[in-house]
Amino acid sequence: MNPAAPEPQSGDAELYRVMRTIRAFEETVVELVNRDEIPGTTHEYIGQEAVAAGVCAALRSTDFIASTHRGHGHVIAKGASVSGMLAELMAKETGLNRGRGGSMHVADVSLGVLGANGIVAGGVPFALGAAWGRRNEGRDDVAVAFFGDGAVGQGLLYECLNMAALWKLPVVFVCENNGYAVSLPVADAVAGTIVSRAEACGIPAVTVDGMNARDVNGAAIDAVERARSGGGPSFIECITYRYAGHHTAEPSLKLTYRTPEEIESWRAKDPLIVAEDWLSDEVRSRIDDEVADRIAEAVEFGRASATPAPETANDYMYANDNDRVRGVLG
Numbered sequence: 001m002n003p004a005a006p007e008p009q010s011g012d013a014e015l016y017r018v019m020r021t022i023r024a025f026e027e028t029v030v031e032l033v034n035r036d037e038i039p040g041t042t043h044e045y046i047g048q049e050a051v052a053a054g055v056c057a058a059l060r061s062t063d064f065i066a067s068t069h070r071g072h073g074h075v076i077a078k079g080a081s082v083s084g085m086l087a088e089l090m091a092k093e094t095g096l097n098r099g100r101g102g103s104m105h106v107a108d109v110s111l112g113v114l115g116a117n118g119i120v121a122g123g124v125p126f127a128l129g130a131a132w133g134r135r136n137e138g139r140d141d142v143a144v145a146f147f148g149d150g151a152v153g154q155g156l157l158y159e160c161l162n163m164a165a166l167w168k169l170p171v172v173f174v175c176e177n178n179g180y181a182v183s184l185p186v187a188d189a190v191a192g193t194i195v196s197r198a199e200a201c202g203i204p205a206v207t208v209d210g211m212n213a214r215d216v217n218g219a220a221i222d223a224v225e226r227a228r229s230g231g232g233p234s235f236i237e238c239i240t241y242r243y244a245g246h247h248t249a250e251p252s253l254k255l256t257y258r259t260p261e262e263i264e265s266w267r268a269k270d271p272l273i274v275a276e277d278w279l280s281d282e283v284r285s286r287i288d289d290e291v292a293d294r295i296a297e298a299v300e301f302g303r304a305s306a307t308p309a310p311e312t313a314n315d316y317m318y319a320n321d322n323d324r325v326r327g328v329l330g
């Protein structure tokens with residue numbers, strides 16, 4: 001613990017535990033992708049952990065989140081089983097979605113996780129729908145829409161900002177501005193500021209240090225409280241950075257859109273290093289050990305699990321309609 005560090009706050013250990021879990025999970029995922037134990041490519045969340053941890057720490061289990069293609073961190077932070085997630089990515093029957101969803105469609109509706117989403121900005125209307133539905137039921141649950149800076153170029157986001165403001169929906173818009181949409185820098189894609197877009201709809205908007213889980217959490221607590229008490233939507237822009245490529249296949253492409261110096265400069269702001277200052281060495285290493293055990297168990301669980309039987313490939317495609325699907329397809 002750094003003697004010049006700020007006073008400990010309740011929740012610091014939990015924020016650190018969630019971030020360490022996401023980091024360890026993602027590092028393991030990269031290894032398993034490289035060994036072909038996870039099919040396809042995945043989008044790593046490494047570097048952005050403070051956003052998922054800080055936002056989800058402000059939520060209850062009955063609140064909703066709608067995620068993105070870079071969704072593992074959000075799903076873990078909302079409380080999903082790490083073993084179930086890893087098995088899902090390994091396309092195993094024991095996965096959260098029986099191995100059918102994979103990285104970009106992992107979901108756990110029982111925890112309010114409406115799913116990762118392969119369509120840029122595609123999860124945002126899910127959050128609006130969930131918020132609207134819950135409010136109509138007279139409940140005070142809140143829905144968070146996570147999206148990247150790339151979603152700022154999607155018209156769908158503006159339809160959602162407009163509707164959420166008009167209908168005063170209990171939604172928190174969380175923009176993870178990691179500086180790039182694939183290789184396109186934000187400065188070449190977004191005119192003006194990101195928050196001004198929300199402000200144009202009358203939605204209160206703030207920009208926070210997305211590498212600092214306490215800062216993100218503080219903004220999220222305010223926004224969630226506003227939404228829960230009928231005050232309508234809020235918008236949080238989190239300035240963050242991804243250390244890895246856009247996805248696990250990027251290293252083989254040898255892209256040059258960012259310099260090693262730029263990546264290095266963000267390493268000093270690593271959200272885990274920032275949070276290390278808030279905890280004693282003892283607490284930190286206990287959490288590190290617990291997380292390492294949990295991830296090792298998840299790998300064992302995934303490896304020991306069966307892949308879905310080929311004849312079940314069409315199952316779960318339509319609700320309660322598997323016979324029809326089998327009839328049509330074969």
Ligand SMILES: Cc1ncc(C[n+]2csc(CCOP(=O)(O)OP(=O)(O)O)c2C)c(N)n1
Nearest residue numbers: 070118119120148149150151178180181182
């Ligand atoms: C509607 C749509 N357009 C294009 C793509 C291809 N695509 C996948 S990820 C991505 C960039 C997204 O950037 P951002 O929203 O900043 O998220 P980040 O990858 O930085 O987390 C694009 C263009 C897509 N998936 N969906």
Ligand SMILES: [Mg+2]
Nearest residue numbers: 148149180181
């Ligand atoms: Mg981005």
